[in-house]
Amino acid sequence: MAKQMYTLRDIPKYATIRACAARYPEIDPASSAACVLLLRVASDILAAIDDYLSSHNFSQGRWTVMMLLYRAPGTPLNPCDLADRAGVTRATMTGLLDGLEREHLVAREPVPADRRMLEVRLTDKGRQALDEAMPGYFRLIRRLTAGLNTEEKEGLMELLTKLGATAMAEPEKEPGPCMEAAKT
């Protein structure tokens, strides 16, 4: 039921990596091993989450939209906001909203002040569906991370933050024009 595997299942042994390094001197075995392992674990977690979500008729993308709307109950968001925050294109967001609206989980409403824009909000049915899926979702998250105690989780987050700061430095992702404040 998990929709996609995001990376190599059969991860290379450390010895294999070192053997390759003999031929390609650019290889730093520790870096490669860390990357591969990171992607592997992330992929497993994502697969478990996808699996759970699909049992509630959500995909990763649809769920993300619902969570974003839930997080901003007062301020209705427009599709462009949602796309930026979810990290998908506006075209993809159109498709996600089409699906969610068809099932009456969200509603699109015109904005009189700017007729190019729409406002998206959760319907009662959407809120209800979220309420049904949330507890299991967070139980799953807790279960998936049960292998680490609180200290280790903090240590992991610290390392990931450092790693992310470098990795994120280069893609040069602008926040997008319609990404004004409205922090949640």
Add this chain to the structure above:
Amino acid sequence: MAKQMYTLRDIPKYATIRACAARYPEIDPASSAACVLLLRVASDILAAIDDYLSSHNFSQGRWTVMMLLYRAPGTPLNPCDLADRAGVTRATMTGLLDGLEREHLVAREPVPADRRMLEVRLTDKGRQALDEAMPGYFRLIRRLTAGLNTEEKEGLMELLTKLGATAMAEPEKEPGPCMEAAKT
């Protein structure tokens, strides 16, 4: 050029998570924050890699196949092996091999001993394409992980291994029938 974002771009603040926890007692804020961050960082790294690979006309899937074949130069692999190791279905592997074969990067050959099977091997052109892409690939990996020193990388791997052991415990993935030894 990066093909997909795998998770939320606008990650929630810790305060937001705690606020949700008031409504959904199942939430363990540390677990959720760690998961979200892990997926976020993995997604960034994967995007950077995809970006690089696509500049060499490889996708993640196609690259994985090439690497697997490179790792097993003596023993030709069949599509089923490759699918298991890459973590995709055999149907997907058919498609990947179709593409790679069309560009003469790999070749499919019949196996006389078992006429159901094929053997896949790198062509000279494939090996050459790999040789061209490899150095940049590993330079990228090294650059992406440059934020951590060797000790931190080891610490990260230790934590990820622990985490993965729990997360991986449940999907109940059998190795697949044609996954005999032949370790590399």
Add this chain to the structure above:
DNA sequence: ACGCGATAATTAGTGTACTAACTATCTGGT
């Protein structure tokens, strides 16, 4: 020797995210 169940590869059809191009609307400079 034969046939049933298992396995390998493929094909057909679906879902999701992408890019590029399009329409409608807004805004700021002359």
Add this chain to the structure above:
DNA sequence: ACCAGATAGTTAGTACACTAATTATCGCGT
């Protein structure tokens, strides 16, 4: 006042991975 360029949302077409069903082959038990 008006128009060029920016922005919001959509549509059309592509890519890739999935499931399910199909075809061919193999191998074991009787």
